[in-house]
Amino acid sequence: MFQNITMKQSIYHAFIEVMETKIDTKQPEIRISNGREMLKLVNVTEITKAAHINRRTFYTYFHDIYDLFDQLEDNYVSGMNQYFQGWEDAPDPMESIVHSVGEVIDYMSENRRGIKLVSTIDTVVFPSMIQVNVKKAISATGALFNQSSLGKDATQDQEWDLNYTIIFLASGFGWASYEWLLNPDVFPKEKLKELISSTFVGAYKLMQSDELINSEHLQAIFNRQQVESNWR
Template sequence: MFQNITMKQSIYHAFIQVMEQNMTTAHASGRLSDGREFLKLVSVTQVTKAAHINRRTFYTYFHDIYDLFDHLEDYYVSGLSQSFHGWEDQDDSMKAVIQSIGDAVDYMSENRRGIKLVSTIDTLVFPNLIQKEITDAINVTGGLFNRGKLGADPTKDREWNLNYTIIFLTSGFAWVCYHWMLHPDDFPKDKLKEEFASTFMGAYKLIQSDQLLTSDQMQAYFREHSTVHAKVDAESHCDSQIS
């Protein structure tokens, strides 16, 4: 079993290496592809040569390049999904979920080349997975986003605010992660984890507050503060003119 896993890992590594090279060449020459069309840029021969194996060995594990990619995608999906778990038996739900998000970021960082490749070819797979995992964590851990705060007979508006805040929060995490997976060196992973924890805690406090702001209240709030800022800017401008 160990031998099989080692050989598959070797083929995965070779596939990622060849795909990176060929995609760079395709972009440089203006010969661009999209989605699974990228897979036409690589051949079994190129992969076997990079992995230092013969074609028979390749076909022992995979039917073709598309089957190889599907296995590679499943490999990273499984690994990322597992990294999200561990919060189920923790006493502090908030701390546990934030920790699991941090573990997921660590996993993505450790496997950045392969995950970046899969994300480039299959745009939705990881955002969908991340959104599902965080939504499951929120729903299962009863202390988070407690619907009891809505009251015994909540209005549709308050239910809407809660449900769509959760959707907004989880989808936001998912697509920030997706962008970061494509550009992992643009933003330090520790800073990313801090931003996630801060945003998650802020949304949690908003939902747990006794009063959920309606859209009208939100608009009034922004109008008020926009007026205040405009007044301050005008006064500052006048002071600078006088001085």
């Protein structure tokens, strides 16, 4: 069993190495438009050569390049999802969630090259996973997601506020993480942990408030800040 895992890991590493020579992950237009079409840039022979194995060994573990990519993607998703557990039973769910954020970012750091590649080819998988877990986190902390907080007569506006908050958070966390994967030395991972944790806590507090900030509130805040800035 251990030998199988080691061999698969070797093939994964070879695939990542070969793909990195084929695509430029720093070009957003490639990331957005091509998707799985990029897998056509590589063939089995190139991977077996990089992994120092024969074709028969490759086909022992994978049907083709697409199966290889799918298994690699599943490997990272399950690797990250292992940290999104046990929030509901924790004495302090918010503290547990913040701790999970740190563990996930550490995992991403350890697997940076592969996760960056998967994120470039499949732009949906990680944002979707994040969205599911943001929803779980909001539920675990007892915010508006559960029916008792929304109340029996929850308005459609309240439900929209919650659902779109989840989408906004997931999208923001996904893109921020991807940008960090591209430039890990420019933006330290400890700073990313801080950013995501504080953003989630802030959104949670906002969702608990009686009234969400509207355009008039934002304008009032902006005007006050302008006055204070001019006064200084």
